[in-house]
Amino acid sequence: xxxxxTATGAHAAPTVLTCPLGVTKAHYEPGMTLQSxxxxxxxxxxxxxxxxxxxxxxxxxxxxxxxxxxxxTASSITGGFKVKxxxxxxxxxxxxxxxxxxxxxLVVSTVTGKVTEGLFLGQEVVxxxxxxxxxxxxxxxxxxxxxxxxxxxxxxxxx
Numbered sequence: 001x002x003x004x005x006t007a008t009g010a011h012a013a014p015t016v017l018t019c020p021l022g023v024t025k026a027h028y029e030p031g032m033t034l035q036s037x038x039x040x041x042x043x044x045x046x047x048x049x050x051x052x053x054x055x056x057x058x059x060x061x062x063x064x065x066x067x068x069x070x071x072x073t074a075s076s077i078t079g080g081f082k083v084k085x086x087x088x089x090x091x092x093x094x095x096x097x098x099x100x101x102x103x104x105x106l107v108v109s110t111v112t113g114k115v116t117e118g119l120f121l122g123q124e125v126v127x128x129x130x131x132x133x134x135x136x137x138x139x140x141x142x143x144x145x146x147x148x149x150x151x152x153x154x155x156x157x158x159x
Contacts, residue, residue: 013157016123017052019060024129024152026064031144032072039070041077045127047154050086059086060154062127064111066098072139075100081111081127083154085119091156092117093125107131107148115156124157 024045030037045062066079077098083091096113111127131150138145 013124013159015052015155016120016158017050017057017156019047019050019154021049022047022060022062022152022154023149024062024127025147025149026129028070028144028146028148031141031146032070032139033141033144034072034139036069036071036074039068039077041066041068041070041079043081043129045129045152045154047152050154052156054087056087057085060084062154064096064127066096068098072145073102079111081113081125083125089119090117091115091119091121091125096125102133105133107133107150120156123159126155126157128153128155 022045024043026041026043029040043064047060050057050060061084062081064079064081066077068077079096080094081096093113094116096111098109098111100109108130115121115123115125129150129152131148135145
């Protein structure tokens, strides 16, 4: 369950909408290896049990594209994403930042950006995905890790 307030920077913004149950898959081209290199990341997510305002959303779909330097141990990427809400409306984020933490055995990536077009204009959207590092040896191959998936959440914060 997501708390009623989510911290952002030095203050807290109220949560307007939360989708606590989701799954996200991502594709890396070229694959992630131990060496950082320019990479394109595409990602899709499906979310259920969305609740908040407006009440008719219910679900969401997420499409994300980013470019930057990526390795299995670190990444620096920026991209944009579009959310199609269950009520048919959309939200576009043009400049989303990705931060990644790697607690033992997991990769937790958080994509954060402000809506630049559509529903929730000007509000911050936070997409968090938790991936199990199940292909540790893939990082040591020349092809690298090309596909990952994991559980995710999607949250819209108030102004």
